[in-house]
Amino acid sequence: DGGITQSPKYLFRKEGQNVTLSCEQNLNHDAMYWYRQDPGQGLRLIYYSQIVNDFQKGDIAEGYSVSREKKESFPLTVTSAQKNPTAFYLCASRPQGSNTEAFFGQGTRLTVV
Amino acid sequence: GNSVTQMEGPVTLSEEAFLTINCTYTATGYPSLFWYVQYPGEGLQLLLKATKADDKGSNKGFEATYRKETTSFHLEKGSVQVSDSAVYFCALSGGRGSTLGRLYFGRGTQLTVWP
Numbered sequence: 001d002g003g004i005t006q007s008p009k010y011l012f013r014k015e016g017q018n019v020t021l022s023c024e025q026n027l028n029h030d031a032m033y034w035y036r037q038d039p040g041q042g043l044r045l046i047y048y049s050q051i052v053n054d055f056q057k058g059d060i061a062e063g064y065s066v067s068r069e070k071k072e073s074f075p076l077t078v079t080s081a082q083k084n085p086t087a088f089y090l091c092a093s094r095p096q097g098s099n100t101e102a103f104f105g106q107g108t109r110l111t112v113v
Numbered sequence: 114g115n116s117v118t119q120m121e122g123p124v125t126l127s128e129e130a131f132l133t134i135n136c137t138y139t140a141t142g143y144p145s146l147f148w149y150v151q152y153p154g155e156g157l158q159l160l161l162k163a164t165k166a167d168d169k170g171s172n173k174g175f176e177a178t179y180r181k182e183t184t185s186f187h188l189e190k191g192s193v194q195v196s197d198s199a200v201y202f203c204a205l206s207g208g209r210g211s212t213l214g215r216l217y218f219g220r221g222t223q224l225t226v227w228p
Contacts, residue, residue: 006156031214042202042220043157050214090156094216098207099145099164102216104156 006105023091032074119219134188136203144208146186
């Protein structure tokens with residue numbers, strides 16, 4: 001089955017540690033996105049990528065980093081510079097074109113203690 | 114710039130009640146408009162979409178019409194069920210001057226349906 005997979009579903013880390021969230025898709029989509037979701041704040045865009053080896057900052061990129069070495073993969077690293085990293089993280093992919101829908105993963109809930 | 118404004122929640126209804134969740138947008142040109150639904154602990158999934166003015170998107174009894182004159186895309190359902198309890202997001206993409214590839218989301222509206 002085609003889809004977008006995020007792993008793990010739950011992740012715990014100690015403060016000051018970097019952590020990498022995985023996102024893989026087998027839908028052959030060019031564009032991939034990372035969003036952060038906090039209660040009552042909707043979705044906020046962290047980074048997005050339209051093509052392999054290229055990505056752009058979203059609205060809240062500080063403290064995060066990404067890479068796009070393969071079309072299928074768009075991992076997100078939450079660095080120790082991120083002041084409040086505990087949140088629900090959603091990855092999405094989408095074909096090119098403004099009228100296309102985005103497909104979302106099941107999310108990773110990161111808790112930093 | 115582009116933006117989406119959704120009705121604040123939460124919305125609480127009894128089963129079989131009529132649902133309206135308001136969504137208005139700011140964009141120039143002809144963006145595409147979407148409604149997504151998120152069930153607890155899950156990612157978002159597309160509920161319906163419309164890509165040009167006066168188009169009506171529909172799915173699972175939900176409907177929304179792309180109204181360019183009022184820059185709106187309100188979500189409606191004639192008779193809600195307990196299983197419709199979720200968070201609903203309005204979104205837009207494209208339009209003149211839009212950043213290529215970006216989707217703009219509203220803040221989401223929590224719907225709870227009681228039996």
